[in-house]
Amino acid sequence: MMGVCAVVVFGCLGLAVDIGRMYISKNEAQAYADAGALAGALVLDGTSTGVTNASTAATSVGNTWNFDTKSFNGTTVEIATSSAGPWTSVSSPPSPATNYTYLRVTATARVSLYFMPVVTAFASGSSPALSTTVTGRAVAAQLPLTTSNVGAFPFSPIAFDGSTGGSNTSSPWGFVAGQQYTIRYPANGSSECTGDTVDSSHTTIGSARGYWGDNSAAVISQQVQGSLQEEGLTVGEVLPGVGGAKTTIATDIVDRVDQDGDTTDDTYSAYTSYGHTGNSIWSAIYIGAGIQNNGGQGASSTPGSYQVKLVQ
Amino acid sequence: MIEFALGSFVLMGALTGTFQFGYTFYVYNNLVTAVNNGAKYASLRSYEMTSSTPSPCFKTAVQDMVAYGDPTGTNTTPVAPSLTPSDVSLAVTFTNGVPSAMTVGISSYTIYSVFASITLSNKPIVTYPYLGPYSPTDSCTQ
Numbered sequence: 358m359m360g361v362c363a364v365v366v367f368g369c370l371g372l373a374v375d376i377g378r379m380y381i382s383k384n385e386a387q388a389y390a391d392a393g394a395l396a397g398a399l400v401l402d403g404t405s406t407g408v409t410n411a412s413t414a415a416t417s418v419g420n421t422w423n424f425d426t427k428s429f430n431g432t433t434v435e436i437a438t439s440s441a442g443p444w445t446s447v448s449s450p451p452s453p454a455t456n457y458t459y460l461r462v463t464a465t466a467r468v469s470l471y472f473m474p475v476v477t478a479f480a481s482g483s484s485p486a487l488s489t490t491v492t493g494r495a496v497a498a499q500l501p502l503t504t505s506n507v508g509a510f511p512f513s514p515i516a517f518d519g520s521t522g523g524s525n526t527s528s529p530w531g532f533v534a535g536q537q538y539t540i541r542y543p544a545n546g547s548s549e550c551t552g553d554t555v556d557s558s559h560t561t562i563g564s565a566r567g568y569w570g571d572n573s574a575a576v577i578s579q580q581v582q583g584s585l586q587e588e589g590l591t592v593g594e595v596l597p598g599v600g601g602a603k604t605t606i607a608t609d610i611v612d613r614v615d616q617d618g619d620t621t622d623d624t625y626s627a628y629t630s631y632g633h634t635g636n637s638i639w640s641a642i643y644i645g646a647g648i649q650n651n652g653g654q655g656a657s658s659t660p661g662s663y664q665v666k667l668v669q
Numbered sequence: 670m671i672e673f674a675l676g677s678f679v680l681m682g683a684l685t686g687t688f689q690f691g692y693t694f695y696v697y698n699n700l701v702t703a704v705n706n707g708a709k710y711a712s713l714r715s716y717e718m719t720s721s722t723p724s725p726c727f728k729t730a731v732q733d734m735v736a737y738g739d740p741t742g743t744n745t746t747p748v749a750p751s752l753t754p755s756d757v758s759l760a761v762t763f764t765n766g767v768p769s770a771m772t773v774g775i776s777s778y779t780i781y782s783v784f785a786s787i788t789l790s791n792k793p794i795v796t797y798p799y800l801g802p803y804s805p806t807d808s809c810t811q
Contacts, residue, residue, distance in 0.1 A: 366683045373687040384701045384705070388795050391709070395800060420796055424792060
């Protein structure tokens, strides 16, 4: 009688203490896995060295468990080309690791049990487990950025893709290397650079100057300098030109370009080793698979802007 | 009768302990979740400053996100009893002149579980890599 009551009391204690600690550890393991997966996926760049660096990054974010006293051990880091797998261990990275854009982190924590073993021993009659394993797992990936309301430079040459009647459909974004393009929409009827001549639609926009969303000098200034747009953008969308020549624009563009002290490097590695300050990474001349705002080269073979997100 | 008197001391102790640990762990688990949400929010919010000192609006939004679960501060029901935004710490890590990580934690908070209290110092705390848009205008933009 007394024994049964004692087991019930231990069961109550076990529910509160052991299960409580398991819940907290689970939560902490999930936070560790989330942060690790994001940090790792940021570093993937399509090479086997990148995979090794990603593994290091994923396990060195520094989040802990057991009330922030213990580091995680035995974390598993795997990579894949899709969220469905198959998952490849980072200990034997593929070379090249092109298109390995998914990274999965599995964190485990062994939680000691203080009261529950009494109940399990009573119920099963055998010697109980004195600890249990809780797992946190997260998958992060470099995903193409198809919509943006921040981070894009609000000026661009007109891209001559097929739908607007351009002839350079085989070149990236409709541009030819070595050809000069006007970076803003010229005033009605005038074309300033030779590369613009294949396009006829820009002359009908009127006096539009290439920014969009607003024609207040202060707002344009913020858009140029801080890369903040008034309107969200989607890949494939035709940018609305807004009329009105602003003398501040030229100054702002010069200031913005001056934020990047590196105007000569044309490879990604040379560019990132320059020791940049401010927001230099954004006005890079490097064009390829790039990760928004973190300067990562990206592991995908498809050029474009990528964002690292948790997918699972 | 005498057995009950003796036994009740043990039972009362066990029951108080159960409540105390259970409640403390419950609150702590809520804090872990809140800090995690706050750090995720900080890692995605547009960062405006060119130094590791966050702008007042960035810091306030992150603190409100942790304490109230709402970055705008409209909802002011704390996620744990009398948790205030000022209990929340935010540290920004800069690498090569750009923000690279956000560390969010509870700088100081006491859990009162009726029979005893425990003061947490710098925990729970969690770090996330910075993934948001960096737009250095050196002013609050939103």
